[in-house]
Amino acid sequence: MSTIVTTAGRTNEEFIENAKRIATELSIPYMKRKKQSVKTMQEAYQLDILVVNKERLELHAYGVTTPFFFHPNSAAFRLKRLLKGEHDVFLQATNLQKGDRFLDTTAGLCSDSIIAAHAVGDTGNVLSCEVNGMIAYIVFKGLKNYQTEFNELQSCMRQVDLVHQDALEVLKVAESNSYDVIYMDPMFDEIIEESSNFETLRKIGEHSLLTEEWMEEAKRVARKRVVLKAHFRSEQFQKFGFRQFERQTSKFHYGVIEL
Template identity: 50%
Template structure:
């Protein structure tokens, strides 16, 4: 991977380039008015672009850039404010002060909802195995421009951890997190946005395993929650009690301690 500026770089985008190059240990390439496909062809590489207010990642062979956006967390949080019950919050049984470990952070939409519910006295950690996704999500959570204070506060409270999920779980003491959350994205796609599809292309791909579920159950104090397509065989295979939600593709399963 290489990192470069947008077409018309300014001081801020240059600073963002330097930050990404240092954090990800990748070379900086001058843009010189060259297109992204041209840079991909010349350097035979993925390209990370530092714009004025965000990073955009262009994977070779992908037509769409990947960038951080809170996505569904925005309207989900607005529904919570109106008094509606979020299905993740209900499945996890989250209350203020809880600790929530998201083993498959991605863009962090679920972690944002959890962070808002557990509040300032709670703790939300998000594990992301892919270095680029972890970097984009971490910087996006801190810097995404949004005029929704409740959402912004929740985003800033999330701790991003670049690690492979099972290995991180093995390092955790038993009964150390109230809820452990799994959304491995290996079955039928749930989200339909182009940005989510790009995430599926560039992010780490996993299959849920006996070891993963066992470690998650060991680490949690109350329950493990699985998010997946409603037709996923993983609910039954690993003993999750599937919570049926009519008229939606997204279902949650609960495995009690």
């Protein structure tokens, strides 16, 4: 056991029942808040605390100062730019088309998957894999329940299918050429200071580097291309034969293997 569930400071019977239901779904204990601060509960139990608020779930990881919760993040303003006719470098790298099948092997907050959903449209398919169970649960609930007046954004979030699975295991059982684009955005092996909003995600998420097996399976399953996003100094571009798209004003680059 590494996590317990509780409610927000101000709660009612509805929130309590919801917290208990979530605890049952995740097979982890529910603890009454008893007007304690999250920090006090963390110190008492020395565990992560999943707080059930009215509008979202917040994971307060033990020893981390900022909580992890779902938010469409950069996908919101990126989508607004796309609707104005501006370009998106992720879509340039993936070259997604209407009706394409897209597999994101490193879901995280699913920002890129949301943009992919816009690109492939209603006839396409977007599947995202997240190996960390708690991140997967919080983001899955966020994708399905987050409310916004930005209708296109909400539609794209609902279209993303997020699964709690190891990406390599998903690739191994997938048929050859069954996805048009395979995408991978592993935790950067070098910290990008401007990305401070990902502090908690970096600390609780998986930090797996690409492997030969992962790459071979990705190339087998992809019909059009495999795309990597990584720090511009990453050795993975050259190691695995990616054609690196250099971006002078950005600390991360995209790499493409066309099939």
